[in-house]
Structure formats: C-alpha cells, structure tokens
Amino acid sequence: MAVTRRLRVDPVACDAFGHCAELAPELIALDEWGYPVIDERPIPPELIGLAEAAVRICPRRALFVEETATAGGPRRGRSTPVRVLGRR
C-alpha cells in the first residue's frame, strides 16, 4: 500500500505569517497578500523533512501534512486519508 503525502493549509487558521514560504520555497509560495500558495502535488521524498519543518514552524499551526493510502483492487487510484500530521 503506497502512501502519498501532501502539504495542506487550514485557511481559517492561517494568518499570513509567511514563515512556511521562507523556510520551504520549494513547496510554498506566497500570494500578493502574503498567504501561502501550496504545491498540492505529492511531496517528493527528499522534501518530506522540509515539509515537516514548515509544519512545525507555523505559529498558527495552520499547516499540515496529509497522508493518503492508495489502495489496490477495485478502489485503485482512490485516496483515503489515513493520518494527518500537525493537526491539533
């Protein structure tokens, strides 16, 4: 069972501190108002550590890594969240 990790943001919690983009520009850009625009593709394995550091640095705890399991069989290709890192 393959696990896919994606970086996500809770837009209600986010207050545009911008620390995440400062730390991980490979994964996060800021829009013209300073709010994060996140690369929604699966996080490349070599950037997992950086993503988790970005999650930890957010003063609003708005950022999290969503893990989805890609099951085989008839549900192939459909992702179901199995674990969420960094959520309160």
Next chain:
Amino acid sequence: MTTLDSPPVTQRLLATGGPEHAGLANHLAVHGTLPVPERRDRDFAPRLVAAIEQSGLTGRGGGGFPTGKKMALLAAQRRRPVIAVNTMEGEPASHKDEVLATSSPHLVLDGAELVARALGAVGIKVCVAHDRPATANALAFAIDERAAAGLLSVPTEVVTPPGRYVSGEESALVHWLDGGESTPTFRVEKPTILRVGGRPTLVDNAETMANIGLIGRYGPVWFREVGAPDAPGTTLLTVSGAVSRPGIYEIPLGTRVDRVLTGAGADSGIAAVLLGGYGGAWLGPQHFSSPLTPSAMATAGASIGAGVVVALATSSCGLAETARIAHWMAGESAGQCGPCVFGLPAIAEDLTLLAAGRSSHSVLERLCHRLDEVEGRGACGHPDGVVRIVRSALSVFADDLASHLRSGPCPGSRAHTVLALPGRDGGPWR
C-alpha cells in the same frame, strides 16, 4: 401539446396550491397521510435510503450532491443524528424555498419526519434565515399543526440563524447550531460528518426534504416519471430579470433554458442568463437550447445551483452587472480566509475597472491571475463561486470586454441593475 409561451409547469412540490392552502387538512387531502414505519421497523432506514438512491434525487440547495448517498453516510453513524432542514436561502435572487415553505410547509416537514424516523434522529432543526420571517412563520405554524395532530415523532423546531450569504453553507449552519458563529469551518476532507453537540448532523435543503416527502409516499419509480433520465424529478426555479412574469416555476429537470425564459415572458433580446446564483455562471445564447440538467449545464460551464435564473437584456452590461455581484459577494465573505478577504475585493475592483472602460490589458491579465490564484483556497466554496461567475462573465461577454477595452464603457454599464443586491450593515454572525 403546450404552446411555447405557456410556462412549462409541473405541479408536484407546489401541488397543494398557494399559501392560502398551506394548512395540514388540505395537505392531507392532496397527498394523503404520510406512510410512516412501525415503531421497531429496523429495515426502514435501508428501505428509505434505497428508495432515495433509486429516485436519483440530488440536493436542491446548490451543491447537487446525491441525497441518498449523503443519507447513507449518516445512517452508518453510531450515534443518533440531528436533522437540519436548510431553509436559509442566502441567495438574494432566490425565493423558491420561501415559496415552497409558505405554500407546502407540510411536504418539507414530511421529508424531515421520514428521515428522522429512518435514522432515529433526536430532533429536527428547521433553519430559516433571521431576515426571512414569512418563511419562519409558515414553518412554525405548520409544526404547531402537526404537534396538535400528534404527527411529530421527535422535537421539531424552527431556528433562525443570521441571514448572511454564507450562513446557509452547511458547515456554517452546523457551526451555528452547535453554538458557534454562522461561519464556515475548515474540513480536512469533504464530504465530512458535521456534528452538533457531538451528534452527526444531516443537512438537506428544504426542497430536497420536500422531494423526500414525495418519494416516501409515491416511490422512486413515480419520481422518475418526470424529468430527464439522468436528472429525474422537478426543480424550483426563481426567474427574474428581463422577463414580464418573474416568479417561482416548478419545472421538470431537462426543460430547455429557452422554454423557461419564454414561459416567464422573456422577449428575444436576452443577452445571457445568470444560472445558479451569485456564485453561479452566465450562460450565453448558444446554450439556451440546452436542457436544464446537471450534465448539460456542466458542459456549458454552469450549474443549476439553487435554481436562480436571471435574464439579462441586451441593453444591460453583463460586465457591470457581474462587477456589482462580485463587490456584493466580497462584502459577504465571513472574513476568515486570506484569499477570500483580500482576493474578492481585488477581483471585484479589477472587473469594475474593466466594466468602466478605464483599464487596459494589464488589468485583464492581473484579474485572470488573481482568479487562478484565489480558486480553491477558501474553507468553503464562497471564493470559488466568485471566481466562477467572473470567469464566465469574461467568456460570455468577451465581445463586450474587447469593446470596453477599445472604446470605453457601453451605455448599458450605467443602466439600472436587474440584480437583487440587499443592503448589508455587516450584520452579526451569531
């Protein structure tokens, strides 16, 4: 054979006939008693879910989610749920839930009653926006009639959350029912089980509930006798704008857009139709011969949404009208998500500049960039709705846009608006 200018009306939801016939006695005379299950009938939930799934009923509040599927999600929950009837009708151009609730309140309550019995619900909350007192009074009166007749199986009450645009969004509604503000909440995944006091909560639009009331009586085969194979049943539309007979029309799904327009007394000078609501999309004349089904409308880049149909005369300016909508929608943000708080006013301002002919291609480029950037970045669909309607305006009114960029605003941009844009004092969220 009906003639083209007779309204394409099928009376199902509105069969009881107007607010003066909204009483319980007339309701029972028209529809008969509601077939309710025996007290310990454990099969009722799967039977009702199966009937609704077979009927093909989809949500009539705007989302269009399959109603049976949503109910099955709730039926699989351990705790007894709360049933919320969404009669918020936050779309300013929509009045269909108000007409339904004042004409056939008992059909709405029948649906809620069936769902409550099937799922063993602890109570029914009929949610009506604070600024729709006629709707609230009609439903409260009907609940009293049912209580007197011994027809209520669970506590049923009307509650009145704030009447802001997003207050009827289901997470906002559940947040308010749970004691919070009527603002949307962030959900990690959708659909998700929303909770009031820890109890799973089923939120269905009032018209959806009324359809469940019909399906519970007459069955899914009867339900599918009207409408399109891929979109069965009827739907309520609120038709306004450049038509001589504005109002609420109950039409079979699959009815052509132009039949709705002629039925409501539109003349031939219709430039476009706003479909769905203020977070909906403009339809150009090339789509007027399309059937009103979710699939056909998706092909046209639109959706039936909450059943709002606003006809725009060729003498109006679609860009200026959309700019007004965008400004109004920006003011209706719950103020929680940055991309919505800052993005919507910026988008509205860009479009206003374009509509006023005081701009250049660089403003258009900036607007397109902002639309791409804001999309999908709110906790709810509010910013996406603004992105959708503005994008559709840029596409449907592309010729107007070119002419505004070339030679300034058209006379229509100073014309009186055909849109309902309620004044807002930034009312409370609780």
